[in-house]
Amino acid sequence: MVVSIDTNSGFCFGVTRAINAAESELEKGALYCLGDIVHNGQEVARLELKGLATIDYDDLRTLPAHSRVLLRAHGEPPSTYWIAQQRGIEIIDATCPVVKKLQDRIRACYELHRNDEGRAPQIVIYGKPGHAEVIGLQGQTNNTAIVIESVDQLHLLDFSRPIYLFSQTTKSVEGFHSLVEAIQSQISNLKSPIALEAHDTICRSVANRVKELQEFAKANDIVFFVGGTKSSNAKVLYKNCVEANPNTIFISSPDEVDKINLSTFTFPLSTLKIGICGATSTPLWLMEQVRDKLSRNP
Template identity: 35%
Template sequence: MSKPALTLILAAPRGFCAGVDRAIQIVELALERFGPPIYVRHEIVHNRTVVESLEAKGAIFVEELDEVPEGAHVVFSAHGVPKSVPADARRRGLAYLDATCPLVSKVHVEAERLHAEGMHLVMIGHEGHPEVVGTMGQLPDGAISLVETIEDVARLSVPDPARLGYITQTTLSVDDTAGIVAALQARFPAILAPHKEDICYATTNRQAAVKTIAPDCDALIVIGAPNSSNSVRLVEVGARAGVATALRIQHAGELDWSRLDGARRVGITAGASAPESLVEALIEAFRARFEVTVEQVTVTEERIQFKVPRALIG
């Protein structure tokens, strides 16, 4: 019996961004240079496949530094950490490497600059997300107000409406953020914007790729973890762009095939912390059930690379 025909439309760019690639390299190089175990505070990136691969090589993931033995090597995750974390590491004599994405670090620098100029900060982001916790932790308590929605803007109370600036999490929905920024500017006309857009190039590019393929898809599958902000946003972007069925899975084994009944053109993308091997495995799972044709739609080429710390080279 012949298999039904199905076309897979691969969105590009997808998967690993430069910041994720650098963070993983930092852990791998630390393991090579210093030997296991290397402790990592929080998931280095939000992907279980990546975490389990590093665990197999000798990385030990912990939630807080008090789980790390005196004198050990520890890596801080790509999402960034509050200033109290490296201070605690120094106090305890821990050798630490900071794998914070340079584009997150840029937001930290922007926050400190505005604070030094006497501005109160408004951060657009998701409460409790490690990146938001890390960014807000760059400044003293009360120096940053967090908003998640346009409704939050309406309720916002600030010390001086004439002395305000805003920053954003790097992995937000471009469209949602634009709406919140417009609400902030309408309510606080003097609010200062970042010198350069805080939402990172990888988030923007992956959302643009989904918007491009969405009109041609009966369904969209996003490979990414449930705690991966940029992956969850890709599902929302696909749904808003008109895809009837938009799903997020961590790997092919999680896919509920009944959700694809009747679909003949299925889009596939992956969040910035999902390795390409997961995309390849999903394509093979489709080949087992369908006569598959694969098309790739590329909206831009990404050539950005970030250097790893000098302590790991040579």
């Protein structure tokens, strides 16, 4: 039996940068993080052992002046910076530069068109409602942006006004293009067509992984996909993995390996190839623990 880890899986650039920032700031003293630093419980627990304290918005409003708060890669709406300023809190901004650029683009679009019709422009975000990154993006539009997750929600759009479409960075490219096609098709049936500006703002650090991940999944008999249950990116990449290899199993921790009976698969154990891969929020050390567990208890 051969067990291997996908060399392209693991933290993306933005998450690595935020975790490095947390580790180096923790050396200087107490540090809070607004929300889980990454959608992976084990990595959060590792950093909490080093002293990182995860807080929510209510906590932020009651922190003493000069407290140091790290903003994670997902980014934050302008209101968070405003609260921090009012309370004299020091912000360590680890917003991923890709997310920051997207926030700036949405804000610029909002500012450019805010007076076109005497009301806020119709900015649409293809994303998950309530996701931290999406909250940060909505904040750039004074919370006027409409968030939709699928073509089934087109009824939420106003087809008498221009549409400015953007995407959460971790959504699927395929899903975005289906949405654009569905909007265009609806527009083509209008008596007075409206303008659609579609901006594909999906992070290629995620999108480019799909092909490599699927090749890795196909090259193995059974695949263990390691990801956090709260991670959007893990959900997308797991789905891609299953498409390439239906024998893909989602797990969040090495302990879950014990619950899987490999003999239910029809592959001969002696030549079995098991692959381990994960999301952009999955630490390499966690995938290594899964590998070690499988190697010890085939």
